Amino acid sequence: MTTTTSNRYALAIDLGGTKVEAALVDPNGAIFPPSRFRAPTGRASSSDQLAESVRTVIRKSTAALPDDAELLGAGIGSAGPISLSRGEVSPLNLPAWRDFGLRAVVEEELPGLSVSLRGDGNCIALAEHWIGAAQGVKFFMGMVVSTGVGGGLILDDRLIDGPTGNGGHFGHVEVGGEDTVCGCGGTGCVEAVASGPKTVEWAQAHGWTGTTGEELAAHYADGNEIAVQAVRRSARAVGHAIASATALVDLELVAIGGGFSHVSADYIALVAEAITDRAAFPFITKVRVVASALSHDGPLIGAAALVHHPERLSEAARA
Numbered sequence: 001m002t003t004t005t006s007n008r009y010a011l012a013i014d015l016g017g018t019k020v021e022a023a024l025v026d027p028n029g030a031i032f033p034p035s036r037f038r039a040p041t042g043r044a045s046s047s048d049q050l051a052e053s054v055r056t057v058i059r060k061s062t063a064a065l066p067d068d069a070e071l072l073g074a075g076i077g078s079a080g081p082i083s084l085s086r087g088e089v090s091p092l093n094l095p096a097w098r099d100f101g102l103r104a105v106v107e108e109e110l111p112g113l114s115v116s117l118r119g120d121g122n123c124i125a126l127a128e129h130w131i132g133a134a135q136g137v138k139f140f141m142g143m144v145v146s147t148g149v150g151g152g153l154i155l156d157d158r159l160i161d162g163p164t165g166n167g168g169h170f171g172h173v174e175v176g177g178e179d180t181v182c183g184c185g186g187t188g189c190v191e192a193v194a195s196g197p198k199t200v201e202w203a204q205a206h207g208w209t210g211t212t213g214e215e216l217a218a219h220y221a222d223g224n225e226i227a228v229q230a231v232r233r234s235a236r237a238v239g240h241a242i243a244s245a246t247a248l249v250d251l252e253l254v255a256i257g258g259g260f261s262h263v264s265a266d267y268i269a270l271v272a273e274a275i276t277d278r279a280a281f282p283f284i285t286k287v288r289v290v291a292s293a294l295s296h297d298g299p300l301i302g303a304a305a306l307v308h309h310p311e312r313l314s315e316a317a318r319a
C-alpha cells in the first residue's frame with residue numbers, strides 16, 4: 001500500500017520535569033491518539049531511569065504506527081537548557097542529566113531517521129505559529145507561565161533558537177525592581193517573580209495562609225487582598241518583560257499558556273495592562289497578548305513541527 005501525505009507521521013517527544021511523553025503527529029498537526037504514551041521522569045530519577053522512560057515511550061508510540069503509514073523522523077522538545085550542536089540536555093529540574101546526550105539515545109531507537117532537538121519553549125512557539133494562536137503572524141512570542149516561565153521567539157516566520165539552541169529563554173529576562181533569587185543562579189528573573197510556585201511563595205511571605213496555586217486562584221476570585229496583589233505582581237512582571245522584548249524585536253503578538261496563566265479570568269488582561277503602564281511608544285503598545293490556543297498539547301505539536309516544518313527553523317541552527 002502506498003503512503004499518502006496524511007499518513008506521514010512525525011514522532012514527537014516532550015521531555016519535562018515530571019514526565020516524558022511521545023506521540024505520532026500528522027502533517028496537519030493532529031496527534032494520533034492511540035500513539036500517545038507517557039512515562040515518569042522527576043528530580044529523584046537516575047540517569048538510567050530517565051533514559052529508560054524515554055526509550056519506553058518511543059517504543060510504544062512507534063509500535064502504534066499504522067501499517068500503511070510512514071515515519072518521517074523525530075522531534076524532541078526538552079526542558080532547558082540544551083546544547084543544539086551536541087544534542088545534549090541539562091533540564092533544570094532533572095539533576096541526573098547535565099550535558100546528557102539525549103539526541104543520541106533517540107537516534108539509537110530510530111536507526112536511519114533524522115532526529116531534531118529544541119527547547120520546549122521554542123517548541124511551544126512553533127506549535128502556536130503552525131496551528132495555534134499565531135498562524136500567519138510573522139513576529140511572535142509564545143510563552144508559558146506555569147511551575148516555570150518559558151518562551152520561544154519567531155521573527156520573520158523563523159524560530160530564533162540561536163547558536164546554542166537557547167534563544168527565547170524569556171523566563172530568565174530580568175524584571176526591573178525585583179531581586180528574587182532564581183533557580184538559574186540569577187536574581188529578578190521573570191520566572192523567579194511570576195511563576196506559580198514563586199507567586200505562592202511571595203503571597204505566603206506577605207501573610208497569605210494558603211499553599212497552592214489553586215487556592216491562590218480561589219482567594220483571588222474572592223477578592224483576598226494579598227492574593228490579588230500576588231497575581232497582579234506576576235502579571236505585571238510578565239507584561240513588563242513583554243514590553244522590553246517588544247522594544248527589542250518589534251513583536252506583533254504574544255500567546256500565553258501554562259497552568260498559572262489560568263489563575264484568574266483576567267490574567268491575560270492584567271498582562272496587557274502592564275505593557276501599557278510600562279511603555280508609551282505605539283510600536284510597543286501595539287503588541288497583542290492572547291491566551292494560547294493549544295491547551296496542553298503545544299510542546300508535542302511543536303516537537304512535530306521540527307520534522308514537518310524544518311523551513312521554520314533558523315538557517316544558523318540548521319547549519
Ligand SMILES: [Zn+2]
Binds near residue numbers: 182191192
Ligand atoms: Zn533565572
